[in-house]
Amino acid sequence: MKEPVFILDSMSAGYHKNTIVSKISFGIERGEFITLIGPNGAGKSTIIKAISGLIDIMDGRVLFLGRNIREYRRKELAGELSVVIPIYGDIPVFSVRMFLSLGLFPYRKILGKDDTDESAIEETASLCGITHLFERSIKELSAGEFQLVQISRALIQNRDVILLDEPVSNLDYRHMIQVMDILCGLNKAGSTIVCALHDVNTAAEYSSRIIAIKNGSVFFDGIPDKIISEKSLSGLYDSKFHCGRNPVTGRPSVFPVPGSFT
Secondary structure, eight states: OOOEEEEEEEEEEEETTEEEEEEEEEEEETTOEEEEEOSTTSSHHHHHHHHTTSSOEEEEEEEETTEEGGGSOHHHHHTTOEEEOOOOSOOOOOBHHHHHHGGGGGGOSSSOOOHHHHHHHHHHHHHHTOGGGTTSBGGGSOHHHHHHHHHHHHHHHOSSEEEEESTTTTOOHHHHHHHHHHHHHHHHTTOEEEEEOSOHHHHHHHOSEEEEEETTEEEEEEOHHHHOOHHHHHHHHTSOEEEEEOTTTOOEEEEEOTTOOO
16 A cells, blocks of 8 residues: 555535535545546535645544644645645736746745756746746736646645646646646656546546545545446436547546436
8 A cells, every 4th residue: 555645534624614525534645646526516625725734624634644734834734735726816916937936935944046946947837838938927827828837836836745626627628638738747757646627537537546526525436447437427416427438548538418407
């Protein structure tokens, strides 16, 4: 058995006094590429925020690298994992280069930068194909460009454990594939990836394991080849599906059946 990165032990979490996920238990091993799927409001984003320390846990516990996540200081945790979540509201006017430099904050003891900082920014921006955007304002970027910039910032911060909430929502196919291919490459190099996705086909193509969430609980959990079926998806989404195979990759492929929702 591989080293556990996360252990969720009867974890409950939500916002204010409203519980969104209740008594969820599962583990995440090092090197897995896990995708959370499920209906809107099921609790996928809440799980990402809870295991990343962004929201407090109401009950149970989350162990991260063997320690209760409540024991970590924020800066210490930021040095061990990185998080990409949607940004809402007004965004400060940063250049792309300045925004990327925020990924270095867990490692800086005083303000300033050195050649190592610049090297990390250049290398990661090159990986994500955004070096041409360095001097642009983040407010001027398209949704796809900004998502790549956010992911670059996260990778500068930490590549060992990466948590992402809807990393390809509202992206065109080119940017969606680019983002997911980057994450897949990182996973093959050893990164542990946990993300929440709406698109089941994308989850089936890239994930080593899928955890389906419904009504704040685990509905099913397993490798895509074994758990993606018409029966499992119909139960998850309360609608009909036809399941086949991608003729190129051989991965499960999902087709919602029009007119099946009443």
